Amino acid sequence: MQEEKQTNITDHLLDVFNYSFVETMPYGFFWTKDARYMPVNLVDKRYHCPKCQQEFTVKYHHTGVTYFSKTRMAAQRQIYAELGLDFPAEDAIAAEQPFHYEAIGYCQACADQEVRQSPEFGQRIYNLCEKLHQADELLAAKARRLMDQAVERWLTGITKSEQLLQYDLSSHEALRDLICAIILEDGEPFEAVLKEYSGEAMALAEEIRALNAKAPETWTAYTARSTALYESMADDLYHEYTVVFPEAGQQARSFYVQHIIERDRVEMFLQQPRITTLEELFMDAGFHEEWIDAVVDKGLSLQE
Numbered sequence: 001m002q003e004e005k006q007t008n009i010t011d012h013l014l015d016v017f018n019y020s021f022v023e024t025m026p027y028g029f030f031w032t033k034d035a036r037y038m039p040v041n042l043v044d045k046r047y048h049c050p051k052c053q054q055e056f057t058v059k060y061h062h063t064g065v066t067y068f069s070k071t072r073m074a075a076q077r078q079i080y081a082e083l084g085l086d087f088p089a090e091d092a093i094a095a096e097q098p099f100h101y102e103a104i105g106y107c108q109a110c111a112d113q114e115v116r117q118s119p120e121f122g123q124r125i126y127n128l129c130e131k132l133h134q135a136d137e138l139l140a141a142k143a144r145r146l147m148d149q150a151v152e153r154w155l156t157g158i159t160k161s162e163q164l165l166q167y168d169l170s171s172h173e174a175l176r177d178l179i180c181a182i183i184l185e186d187g188e189p190f191e192a193v194l195k196e197y198s199g200e201a202m203a204l205a206e207e208i209r210a211l212n213a214k215a216p217e218t219w220t221a222y223t224a225r226s227t228a229l230y231e232s233m234a235d236d237l238y239h240e241y242t243v244v245f246p247e248a249g250q251q252a253r254s255f256y257v258q259h260i261i262e263r264d265r266v267e268m269f270l271q272q273p274r275i276t277t278l279e280e281l282f283m284d285a286g287f288h289e290e291w292i293d294a295v296v297d298k299g300l301s302l303q304e
């Protein structure tokens with residue numbers, strides 16, 4: 001439990017999951033005069049779910065023009081046509097008129113019915129990877145909650161200042177050591193969640209591995225993408241000039257879009273180290289300063 005987390009397995013797993021299934025472009029050098037790209041005054045992204053007809057808009061943080069690859073622009077032209085929208089004239093885009101980025105896919109509710117139950121081979125592989133990813137994230141969240149509860153339980157048992165004074169509270173360091181010891185002593189619930197996770201993660205990994213062994217090199221499936229995530233408007237790279245960020249403060253939702261999945265990246269996601277020991281679990285959750293504040297507050301309330 002260190003503040004400077006040496007190995008944060010969960011964050012690393014999230015990065016690899018995103019690299020494998022969400023934003024798959026590597027960082028690349030970019031030259032604005034490159035004829036394969038064009039500057040666009042991109043203002044927002046409009047999401048359309050054809051199943052329930054729901055539409056919603058996410059505003060982009062505006063910092064000037066965003067560079068689109070021409071292939072991405074050609075794909076946008078097709079999506080506009082599919083939606084029955086008029087595509088802006090070339091000179092309007094060149095004159096930096098506001099441009100709306102359109103996306104067709106499933107909203108979360110429709111994806112729950114259509115995508116996540118799909119028996120289709122390639123979709124199933126992704127669905128299982130998504131499940132494994134959710135299990136990875138849930139373990140970290142559960143560990144954090146259990147740590148909060150362990151500190152809370154211990155503090156509830158302290159009703160007199162003498163009880164606190166038997167501990168070394170002389171420094172920040174001493175308080176940290178004390179809190180770590182309290183959490184470690186309360187290990188049983190952590191073992192239970194870790195055991196549950198390990199069983200689920202192992203079973204999922206085994207199922208994915210067996211399917212992936214029979215998969216082609218690449219295939220297309222619907223993958224979830226948070227509407228709060230940045231996005232590159234180039235197909236083969238990301239760079240400050242090609243990336244857009246949603247404005248802060250907008251509701252984040254999952255939206256399912258068609259995505260090319262690579263067998264090697266599925267394998268890479270499976271091969272990452274996952275949490276197997278209590279020590280890793282504690283290290284991963286990290287130390288939280290709020291616990292020190294809670295102990296100090298308790299001490300102060302008992303002095304009154």
Ligand SMILES: [Zn+2]
Pocket residue numbers: 049050051052053054106107108109110111
């Ligand atoms: Zn829908």
